[in-house]
Amino acid sequence: ASLTDQFRPAFHYTAERNWLNDPNGLVYLNGTYHLFYQHNPFGADWGNMSWGHATSPDLLHWEEQPVAIPCDEQEAIFSGSAVFDEHNTSGLGTAANPPLVAIYTSAYSHASPLAGRQAQSLAYSLDEGRTWTKHQGNPVLDRASADFRDPKVFWYDGGGESYWVMVAVEAVQRQVVLYRSADLKSWEYLSTFGPANATGGVWECPDLFELPVDGNPRDTRWVLVVNINPGGIAGGSAGQYFVGEFDGVAFRSGSTVTEGLQEDGSRMREYGWLDWGRDYYAAVSFSNMPDGRRIMIGWMNNWDYAGSTPTGEWRSAMSLPREVTLTRLDGRVVLRQEAIGYSGEPDAQGFRLGPRAVPPGVVELPASAAAARIDAEFHPGSATAVGLVLHAGDAGRTVLTYDTRQGVLRLDRRESGMTGFHEAFPSVEAVAVPLQDGRLRLRVYLDRCSVEVFAQDGLATITDLVFPTEASTGMAIFAEGEGAQLVALDVVGH
Numbered sequence: 193a194s195l196t197d198q199f200r201p202a203f204h205y206t207a208e209r210n211w212l213n214d215p216n217g218l219v220y221l222n223g224t225y226h227l228f229y230q231h232n233p234f235g236a237d238w239g240n241m242s243w244g245h246a247t248s249p250d251l252l253h254w255e256e257q258p259v260a261i262p263c264d265e266q267e268a269i270f271s272g273s274a275v276f277d278e279h280n281t282s283g284l285g286t287a288a289n290p291p292l293v294a295i296y297t298s299a300y301s302h303a304s305p306l307a308g309r310q311a312q313s314l315a316y317s318l319d320e321g322r323t324w325t326k327h328q329g330n331p332v333l334d335r336a337s338a339d340f341r342d343p344k345v346f347w348y349d350g351g352g353e354s355y356w357v358m359v360a361v362e363a364v365q366r367q368v369v370l371y372r373s374a375d376l377k378s379w380e381y382l383s384t385f386g387p388a389n390a391t392g393g394v395w396e397c398p399d400l401f402e403l404p405v406d407g408n409p410r411d412t413r414w415v416l417v418v419n420i421n422p423g424g425i426a427g428g429s430a431g432q433y434f435v436g437e438f439d440g441v442a443f444r445s446g447s448t449v450t451e452g453l454q455e456d457g458s459r460m461r462e463y464g465w466l467d468w469g470r471d472y473y474a475a476v477s478f479s480n481m482p483d484g485r486r487i488m489i490g491w492m493n494n495w496d497y498a499g500s501t502p503t504g505e506w507r508s509a510m511s512l513p514r515e516v517t518l519t520r521l522d523g524r525v526v527l528r529q530e531a532i533g534y535s536g537e538p539d540a541q542g543f544r545l546g547p548r549a550v551p552p553g554v555v556e557l558p559a560s561a562a563a564a565r566i567d568a569e570f571h572p573g574s575a576t577a578v579g580l581v582l583h584a585g586d587a588g589r590t591v592l593t594y595d596t597r598q599g600v601l602r603l604d605r606r607e608s609g610m611t612g613f614h615e616a617f618p619s620v621e622a623v624a625v626p627l628q629d630g631r632l633r634l635r636v637y638l639d640r641c642s643v644e645v646f647a648q649d650g651l652a653t654i655t656d657l658v659f660p661t662e663a664s665t666g667m668a669i670f671a672e673g674e675g676a677q678l679v680a681l682d683v684v685g686h
């Protein structure tokens with residue numbers, strides 16, 4: 193098969209052709225999930241940035257739609273969000289037919305009087321996202337800045353007062369700036385957050401939302417998501433998050449470890465990271481969800497090498513959508529993440545192992561898959577390591593290893609297949625993961641060019657791209673040092 197077909201994911205979104213990056217305008221409306229995204233309609237490299245569009249009834253099966261908001265000579269359409277303006281506060285629709293409103297960054301070209309600036313603009317749709325019209329009064333928020341971008345807007349219900357809140361970045365300053373509005377068209381400054389924690393790269397694509405802790409609606413926290421590039425935990429692009437309070441004006445972090453711009457990186461492992469892999473960036477959440485669930489999607493790539501990935505006519509996939517919740521762990525409030533959607537096709541090949549001893553060494557499994565969901569639970573006992581070998585073949589393999597003495601989970605893609613297209617690609621990712629009752633639970637979503645690992649029920653995740661040969665579909669489990677106990681293994685193939 194061509195590389196276009198060989199690496200085309202079985203259950204992750206890609207555009208049929210051409211480049212994509214950040215998810216934009218994630219919004220639910222009348223039974224449909226909308227995924228807009230940074231897209232080059234004319235090629236497989238970054239450029240001509242426009243909003244592509246796909247829709248789904250279930251967050252798993254996506255249908256590509258025509259480009260929603262195309263660039264023109266004056267402006268590129270950079271990242272942003274979309275809201276359902278139910279009460280037509282913007283006046284861009286009618287009471288009977290309220291609009292979907294996209295809030296995006298206008299990146300002005302040389303042909304524009306605003307050349308060199310980034311400012312926030314609106315477009316609206318009166319037909320549930322099919323067609324879009326730019327607002328006449330754009331931009332609606334201009335700070336005369338060259339790096340003011342990625343607005344995420346939500347409806348803030350403060351009990352007494354309610355209004356729209358925008359979080360956006362002053363990317364180079366490593367700051368999130370907050371504004372409020374009654375109508376999405378005129379914006380009033382509220383506050384600034386940052387720099388704090390990871391500041392080794394520009395801040396991009398922020399998000400801010402409230403979640404209950406362990407499901408208790410009377411005990412809530414606000415989560416501020418800040419994507420950063422470079423300077424991520426695994427190198428290059430990554431997402432960090434802060435847990436704190438938001439009073440309708442300012443966000444106060446309760447999880448700041450370092451403040452200011454001077455950080456040496458030695459505290460990086462203490463920060464909250466959305467993912468500890470190389471390929472989960474620009475993650476933001478859906479708005480207007482029917483059931484209060486908070487679901488995020490990330491761009492499954494890294495600016496370190498995104499322009500070089502060997503996938504033929506299309507380039508880049510989205511991560512699986514992830515439901516995020518808050519939980520208490522060792523006195524801290526942290527994010528737990530669960531991928532939603534994929535649980536195997538109806539006719540999928542299944543494979544299951546019950547409890548058994550795993551002798552030291554590698555045990556090949558009589559199962560193979562290029563795309564599958566794998567659940568594995570180990571009781572490592574006195575083994576020095578346990579793990580899984582994935583996408584295994586003569587030409588390579590991807591290895592997921594739990595080091596029991598260090599309490600660290602590693603994903604090694606150095607020999608995962610095609611790795612030479614960029615010098616920054618071969619890598620080993622690591623995250624500290626304590627055993628729970630002596631056990632390690634792993635859920636792995638394997639696809640034709642990616643591995644997403646959710647450890648200990650989503651307390652830590654590692655997402656990496658891989659480009660295995662077509663024959664690399666083998667699977668194995670292993671123990672090192674001494675034997676270990678496998679509690680259960682469950683593979684649902686695609």
Ligand code: FRU
Nearest residue numbers: 214230241270271341396474
């Ligand atoms: C993040 C980003 C955003 C910007 C967009 C441009 O990946 O750099 O800050 O809006 O991509 O495509």
